[in-house]
Amino acid sequence: MSIIEVRDVKKTYPLGKVEVHAVKGVSFSIEKGDFISIAGPSGSGKSTILNMIGLIDKPSAGEVLIEDRPTSGLSDKELTRLRHEVLGFIFQSFNLIPVLNVWENIEFPLLLGRTKVSQAEKKEWIDWLIAEVGLGDWKTHKPNELSGGQRQRVAIARALVTKPGIVLADEPTANLDSSTGEQIIELMKKINRELNTTFIFSTHDAKIVDVADHIIRLKDGLIVENRRLNGADSMDQVKE
């Protein structure tokens, strides 16, 4: 079953008097539980595609379906609600809220929207996530008291706290050294297996791309490779 379907999506940005065609028409689908890498060099359209799947940017043309729901006609309020309920985000620069400590940063998405979770249930879940990302001793620390790797672990726990079906990670290892980057990818993979959460991450690091079980490679806003590593290659669209 496809959890995400991208249908002939294009994205054009105005840049001064010219238009930049960041994504030139791509189509692919993602299955539940996939661990997908969107790879490609800088400017190939990775982040733009992730933003459109993450409903924080709108396609200029085409359609993004999340859990079979078309998203193009939704209002900002509905998109925000859908993001909160279905999606989790991990950013390249961690993007933690500086005035909240580790526990509060992870708790933050649970305090938004209409989610009703009992205090005991919430505490148990957040404590489990903190233990899972290995930050049991750092609960009350503020982001500026943590290393880059630790901050990204907090971001992973925060992305998972609402139990989303999909987690989007835009270059999650770009600001980390290679060893920490590998640990973060390991952690994401482990959670992917344990919770069957779909992970979609963009990267241009070849070593990390190989960890994925589904690779979508981009160049100049087009898909040049769409391959499942379990053998069933799927070239939905390949354009040179």
Add this chain to the structure above:
Amino acid sequence: MKFIIPRIALRNLSRQKKRSFLLGGAIAFGIMIVTLINGFAGAFIENVSENFSYLMAGHVFVQGAEKTASGKRLSVIRDDSIIFSALRDSGLDYEFATKTSEVSASLYFEGKTIRQTLTGLDLATNLFLRERVVLRQGSWDTIGPDSIILSEKIASRLNVLPGDRITASFQTITGQNNIADFTLAAISVDSSIIGSTMSYVDLAYINEAIGLKSGEYMALGFMLRDLKAAEPFAARLYTSMAGMGIHLFERSAGEEGTATTPFQAMMRAQRTEDWEGSRYSVYTIDDIVSQAKQIVVALDGASLVILLVLFAIVMIGINNTFRMVMYERIKEIGTMRALGVQRKEIKSLFLNEALFLAIGGAVSGIVLALIAMSLLSLIDFGMNTPAFMIMKNGHLSFFVPPLRAVFNVVIIAILTLLAAYFPAKAAAKMEPAVALRTAK
């Protein structure tokens, strides 16, 4: 949202401590100045009334009036037993009563002359007057039947010294011209514009000079324990006297929209109304000095203008700061929006921060003003300062009406929210992808 937005807003204030301190400090300073003015205005009317009542020797007054067969109006109380009887019947309590007569006279000394109102009262026994009138020269011990006490200003214009004999010319109550000689017993300190115009003489001596019989006088003043009791005292005395069949001039509330005091309105009614026989007027010190209330209104108006001008400047600062803050926190705005924070909650985050800043600044300003008031009220300016009339026992005194303080805080809160509204709206309108991309 379970208070997460206000919690973040509050903590955000501590991120740029210096900036928050300066903005909050500007608000606090403005509120402090305005609260000090309000505090001064709040105590002004009471201080003026209280000090005036000591100079006039009473908080509540009963004045007698009589119309002769020829239609001439006399100011006289021939028999005060009926007034004291009314007081007893109504169970009213007072500290002491002072009998006074007043006459407008020309004072002469060695070719110099000056027009002056002479207030006659029992100089030998009026202890309250002795407490309030500070003597520059002479002594209360030298007071005799023909004594006169003049203020420094009047004494200087007449060029007189204690012991000098001054001649006064005036009209008796029936309109005859008369003269009397007085001995300058003491010169009082010019304690205020009003205080410097007061000249005191002995009641019995002036009564005889203006043609009043023994036991007669013009007005009876009651000094009460508390100025606030003046109005209820006057109202009950009026009712009691009216109940005893005594003819009274109706008490007036003054003339709306004019500078006329209730006392002036009552005096005008005595002249214009058709009446005969003897009548009484009951009035309070507030009825006489109510013009001072216009000064309070002016002070309050000035404080509101200062408040608005100060905060127009502060608003520009707040507006610019919040625009800057919006760009500083653009990544956070994008992150929050991505995580599921709605536009209105982003706006609320900024507005909450502005509100906390306004309330924090305003409350600090009020606290600073209260401290400043306490310190200022410790300074003893003495009883001989020109500003004596607006002070309480030679000290500055303040009273901030609580509702006025709340009003100031609300005004500041509204203005600050207004200043932060447009940056907050701009932050809320920002697309999450644009915010995140800009931050990169």
